[in-house]
Amino acid sequence: MAGQLEQLLAKAQQPTTVAVIAALLIVAITTRLLTGAPESGSKGAHTAAQPGYYVPFLGHVPQMSLNGDSFLAGLREKYPQGIVSLLFMGKTHSIVYKPSLATLLMNKPHSVADESFVSKRLCVTNFGFKKSDLDLFQAFWDEVGKAYNIMLSGEGLANLVETTAKSLQSSIADFVTFNAYPSDQAEWERMAEADVVDHNGEQYVEAELMGLSKNFVAQTANPALMGTDFCKNFPEHPKYVWDFDAGFVLMAMGLPSWLPWWPLQRAQASKRRQLNCLYEYHEALGKWSKGEEPGHRWENLDDISILQKERVRIWEKHEVPTSVRAAADLGLVWAMNANSSPLVYWMLLHIYKDTVLLEQIREEIAPYIKGVQPKNLFGTGISIPPKLETFDIEGLSTKCPLLKSSYVETLRLYVSAWSIKYVQQDTTLGRGDDTYVLNEGTYAHAPHDLHQLDPKYFPEPHEWQPRRHVKEVMGEDGKITVTADMGSIRPYGGGAHMCKGRAFAMRELMMYTAAIVTMYDIRRPEGQEWSVPKTTKQAASRHPTKEMKVWIKRRPQPDEE
Template sequence: MNNDTLLSPPTSSPSLLTALLNNTPSYLTAHPILLIVALLLLSLASTRYLSSRSTSPSRPSNGSPIPIPAVSYFVPLLGHLPNMAYDAAAFTRNLRDIYRGQGAYSLNFGGTVHNIIFAPALATSMLNQPNANAEAETVFKSLMGRVFGWPVVAESEGYDAFLAPLNALYVNFSSREPLGEMVGRTAERVKAMIGEFVTGNESQVDQTLWERFANAEVKRDAKGEEVVEVDLLELVRDWCARAANASIIGSDFMNNFPEFWKDLYEMDRGFLLLATGLPRWLPIPPLTRAHLARKRMLDSLEVFERAVDKHGDGKDAGAEWRGLDDVGPVVKGRLELYRKYGISMRARAATELALMWAANANSNSLVFWMLERVYADKALLALLRGEIAPYARPAQPSSDFGMPELPRLEVLDVEGICSSCPLLKSCYIECLRVDTASWSLKIVKEDFVLAPRDKEAQTWLLRKGQFAHVAHDLHNTDPNVFEHPDVWKPDRHVKYDEDGKAVGADFGSMRPYGGGGHMCKGRQFAYKECMMFVAAIIAMWDVDAVGGGEWKMPKHKKATGVYNTSSPTRVWVKRRQMP
């Protein structure tokens, strides 16, 4: 063989590569499943490559604003939606650890850009952006229609005109005097109702509504003592609702529509489905139940609104509405606005439904988690009982007839509980950290630069049409901020003086109520009611695991703010032996 032969191109049989290239199309045509798989893999690889090319640089750019780093994805059109559907918590937390240096990252949901912000400095800047840059009103308006039933199409202009004075009204009634009135009325109801947290009555006819909803059953423990077995979640949520809501919507409404709060929690279970705008006829049971529950609540609230309207004109609203004078200042104050802006009865009902949901869905569930955490730790329970003793004091009334009277809550000093019980407040804050997963959402209206206060820090460019989420739970579960973040530590937020004495508890860098102009208007009332509810219950009642066994903490289930649970929450409840 000479050199000419070696250098000359082949002229006989084709190479292996040429044969593969020539035969592959016919082979794949003969095997369509393999063709589909090949095209799918090619599509995924191409999407991953193209999306990774759009990823912003992770290194600083000498202070010049750059887009928030984009996370690459595989699935075209859907983007990161499959990741969120599979395990949103694990997915977002893993990305937090990857993009820790940036404090934010962006995801693609069906072709739209969603900026996820978790660094406190950036979160504060985002929450305080003026509406010209980013606003949440569009989101709220959508939720008012899709979730709460406001006739947005028919009354869009009325809603837009009504919103600003309504928010101003909320701010006014969150001030000291109206807030104090609502808290005081709630405290009086708690003192009156806490003795019947459970009654021990075997017949449902003789039980309270909250016991019936909790499927209360009278049992005997190992000592032969009577206990009441209940679903703690249902018991706590309904008891709290009936203790708190009379100061908001009045006692007549609560008496006339006793099933309302059962429907409220049914709607809450389908909240996220309602928010998508999915129609009722789709065969999704939680969605159907949520639609039906909302319909019943809106019908009830419309009856209430007509009665309040008559009462406001000095007319007789009917025999079942004789006590409308005790309707709370927030609801009363809205009547003038409803009339001024021509708000229909159905829209008024939707507004009250949104208020009732905001006042109950999260705070009442948070009381449940606080009680779960406290009763699971008997040493903590003892410490808290000692701390609250001067401010939530039970007493055993004397009796002249030989039969001992039931204990009652003699003292319930809400201000003392809130200002002088740092361990209890720390438990409240720790439950907000561990047992909630709230995000704040805004829509970017104009291109703007998101900048923290640190002048040397990197700034980020957000584009018109994008979405911005402040992911509070990503900060609250960050191991770089909170040691062992998955562990519930009751004294984590307690502050001490130089002598080691507990002097208070604070939120630190946490922002559980959002911030800026959209900070939760009812946060002070929610805080005070949670603190008084927990103090009253632990002062008067013992709660143990069914059978006296080991306490099993329920698993979290995603909800709108405070976690729900699908785990069993059956417990034994009995009266505490008075000290």
């Protein structure tokens, strides 16, 4: 070791090495001195300030790569105007973090600021489309995009919500089964390495909370979108989604698929597996839509969602190849699962951690969700688990401000959506003296968590505060209603491509949290306290860096009448 150090020092002292280091330093210092510009223009539209950088052409890439979060947070403090200009690989990128400017950016029409280049790129790098697929099928592309709106309201939304609620109602008793043998356990218990433990004569199920909650949500909610056959035939599918999501950003960077990097390789493998599952699914759906026999594994395709029925109609109308249908569904299945299922974990963690909050939420939701203990007609040898009797999803999502505020706070803290637009025409952003120029050929970004974690808007921004978004609103009749809403945060992005699953996701997070909180007590294993793990960013939401084991038991429920 000492020998290697000496060799290194000797090398560093060689004249050529010294000359190279000196030249690099001179370039870095000169670049830093010559670059950087304050905001310019006094009347009318301003040019946003650009901080100096050290490496020509690369610009601010090194700062972003080393610690992008704290670099951007520092700029937010230094430039309170809410917009700053950075240089990446010779191109100008405006970073917008003031909510009013971000809203204006999101609302720019496609002809002025285009966002579809991002989703098109992801289609190729991540979802398995060929570049030629995008050009060939432009005609159906718009129809597919419009069909997403089915999820936002009306019958399409009701179909997803009601089917998910029914599935949850019939599965909640098996969230933990108290079976010690994996072969007798539910799929989500096996994925969370569940086991039965005895403590002071009381039985608990010990399980890893993220594994248990996200797999439970995925396994029981996906049938509403994809139909029961897909989930029955591919029970391991959620595992592929998690591996895919963990390598999502690496794939989006366009790294070569042969690169021997484990998360990238694992994500590529799970992408292939998912595409195989979806190919078989679409072959069956194609036959089913023509009234042909889809095969014995696909006997219940009638129960796919209204959205999927519409998508099948579009695929058939345009005679889209099965491989393209499978790639399009890979994007949809990822969007459905990657964010909402893991977020249930964060809601549960924070609510169970605070016993006062837990009781307040149980009290608040009690009129809309009730568990009962069915009569046991089979004798003491058989134990009958409690079941959910009342389950009013609209009541839960519109009349429970504390639960709703907890949901908004979870999105604020754990979702890091980032919208990017390519400026196709010179344009401006802002009003009056707060107007900024965006030049044609540049990029404009809204990293939404920069605002979500801004202490000027959210004091103690890194603390999860369940009451942060609760407010009192006076109605036209003069009555005051307590409510909670998203306020200025944008975890679902914005503009034409704003999340189309948001209305469903809100109800999904609220219904799963409410059902688990009503039916189960969750604590840390003996001798361990609740703590909030450190997080790591995945594609859009934050994941814990450490696993968390919990002990779970059923809550006693009143007898069924």
